[in-house]
Amino acid sequence: MMCRLITYLSILLFLILLPFRDFSQIVIVDSVCQKIEHFEWLVDSSGTQPTLAIANQSGYFKPSTSSIITLGSTSAALWIKLNITNRSRFTNWYLQIKQPPVFHEIGWYERRGNEIIVLSEFLGDQPDQRRIIQSDKLLLPINLKSEGQSEYYLKLTSNNILRSKLQLVTLETVYEQNSIIDWANGIAWGVLLAFGIYNLFVFYKTKEFPYLYYLFYILAWGINLIFYNGYLTYLFPSLAFISNAGIIIPIAALLSLIFTASFLKLKQNNYILYNGIKVLVVVSCLPITITLLNGGHYAFFCIQYLMYFFFSYLMICGFVCLRNGYKPAIYYILGIGSFIIGNSVQNLMDLQLLPENIVTQTGMYWGAVSEAIILSYALAFRLNYYRGEQEFIQQHLISEKKKFLMALIDEQEKEKKRIAMELHDSIGQKLVLIKNKCWQLQNKDNDNSLKHFTESTANIITQVRDLTYQLRPYQLELIGITQSLKSLVETSFPCNTVCFTRLDNIDSMLQPVEEMNIYRLLQLICELLNKATITGDVSITLKNTTHTISIELITNSGMLNIYPEEITERIELMNGSLTIHQKQHTVITILLYPGR
Incomplete structure (x- = not known):
């Protein structure tokens, strides 16, 4: 009981003496x-x-x-x-x-x-x-x-x-405490500087302006860190004229807007937000103007309230672009978000709305460093994203081109088939009737004057038949692609000795459309060689390996500098390649990959 009384009296005495x-x-x-x-x-x-x-x-x-x-x-x-x-x-x-x-x-x-x-x-x-x-x-x-x-x-x-x-x-204490703080500052500024130099080199190699804007952006916030920690006028006395938050922060905000518009491609993704940035650029100049008019504290007052409006706007831009399907925006949101959280934590600590501890005291540090790391990765992701899109577009264009060529060649083959049928069924039959009638008259009247006319008609019928076969090679359906190619080469070079060094069977590995494509390809090359005046033997090799067909022709022809575009188109349809080596002999090598 006595102890409790003494305790109460001590507390009462402390409260009485507290005001004094x-x-x-x-x-x-x-x-x-x-x-x-x-x-x-x-x-x-x-x-x-x-x-x-x-x-x-x-x-x-x-x-x-x-x-x-x-x-x-x-x-x-x-x-x-x-x-x-x-x-x-x-x-x-x-x-x-x-x-x-x-x-x-x-x-x-x-x-x-x-x-x-x-x-x-x-x-x-x-x-x-x-x-x-x-x-x-x-x-x-x-x-x-x-x-x-x-x-x-x-x-x-x-x-x-x-x-x-x-x-x-004491000075000894200051130096001991500063060793840890300076170490942390060195890491933060070293990271910012390293990423700045990295983005400078990337800009030099790629000429992508977001890298340059990001370089100025992180350097501006790095200068803000130097200013806020008291190093600006100490290390760089010549920069004392900007040693004011009313100048440094608005400049950094302007650069962040430029970087945001470039990185997120706001002009293409959302034109309304892009026009909003123009308004914010004007607003950013307000604190600078107030500072130059010697109203530094009023400028900082504006910054304190405009800061959260800017932060909200940047996040809205990121989320809107992400919603529109722009994938790099996710990393922009993470980077800007970490920076916003770090600066907000330190600002709320300054206003005594958050307790002072290692997390709140270093908010600007970990916010800036994490933002630099994430946004640097975002820029790399953005570059790969656009490369992937370009490759996809390129592949799509190649696919569409192949479809168009296939449809075009299919229509050409249909037209050739129609013409061939008309030559065979109409003109060819009429010529046969004329030839037979002439032959009958010649035998009936023993008139030798009709013999020349009958022979000429027979030659015309042969030429029409050959033309019909060229327009529509019916032998593909009768004897297969392998023998058809052999017959094509033999008939294409009647005055030369044709030597087949190797002739693999490829009948079972091709679709009808692919067989026709290979036949036409070899037909065009044979026509090209005939125009180049061939002397000596013609050697041909047809190899069938796994998923690959190789055709090689060796001749003593003239120079082949130009060949029809149709050859290139047909090779593209088969995902193949054509090489021509001309030294002592002309070696034409065709590699085809059907079914790819």
Whole structure:
């Protein structure tokens, strides 16, 4: 009972004394790093009050309820009052603002009696040699002797989110902490740079502009990472003129819109969204204009709200294109989505809507790196996707061409068959009647004058019969394709010795249409050779291997530089090839793959 009473009295005493606690009192002990959990702070809404006037308003300073103060995007100045007592053996202490130094104006003052001494004043977003420690981190010297005590004032303004988190550190601690942070930064920027160089080489080889747009896009967000982490003015002083979120983020947003329109082919996939990008390009110029008019905090205020509108629009573009059947859009959605999640997580942490931990603190890092990896793969997938589409279209065109040629040749064969039947059944029969009538008159009257006429008629009948056979080779149905090809070569070269070095049987492996095609092909080649004046023997080889027919002719003909297009078309229908070697002999080799 007594223990419980003592506990209640202790709690009551703590609550009574809580309002009288000095929140600005900070005691440094023997530790290399000491977080500042409580302090007093004041907001100067005008941002222009003199330091002494602020210091004399001690009663207006409010105790902090958290180790982090967040004012959001504002033109006001944040004043922080710190009463520091050094009870450690170290004297080289520094005040470190842990959040990235994206502050505009920074003032560090010390009260000595009734005076306020300026320890350091500079612009955080400009390269300035008056900074005591040249580093990407914001370090302000304390210089308190052991058992010393002093009162300090810190003034901060920002063109971005005004947010502060303080700790007391030694230089050794800063270097130890920075080794891990710099290692993480190096990995993130190394990945972005590596993918940037990779896409530059791919653009050089392919001349595909999405690779170039993506290069500028990731470099812009990489510069934003450098800026946000305090490296921009430290590593690249000449780029200090863009050391402002009101310039860097809109430029990165413009490049993201250009990349999106090119990668997703919005002009072809959705013209309404493509016109919407034109409007967003104009909107992106608004924060830049405000920044150039010295309204940096207003520009960042616009960015904070426009950012989610931009993100939503980019995701809508991805989903609409994916719905339209554009497959690379899935990787675009994943890449942009990871970037959006990472930046949103860190932004919500800055607004104290999410807790501060390793995931929220590195949101911009893992969002940017995962986006770079996924979108680089998306570009490679896009290239293969279009190559596949082109191959499919090419194969489709070849298939349609073959169908057209097949239909054309089929119509030609039908027409040749009709003409052959008319020659045989009509003209041929009439010529036979004329010949027979002449022969009868010649025998009846013993008139030798009709003998020449009868012989001429017989020659015409023979020529008509040969023409009929050429138009419609009926022997294909009677003796088969193998013997028909042999007969064709023998009749084509009546004045030459024809030698068959090999003659394989191919009757059983061809369809009727394919047999006719091979016959016509060899017929055209024989006609071509006859026109080239053949001397000597003609050697022919017909080989039948697995799924392949090889025809080889060796002659002593003249040069064969040009051959009819019909030969090429018929070879294409059989998925074959034709080669002609002309040295001592003319060697014509035909490889055919029927049934493919």
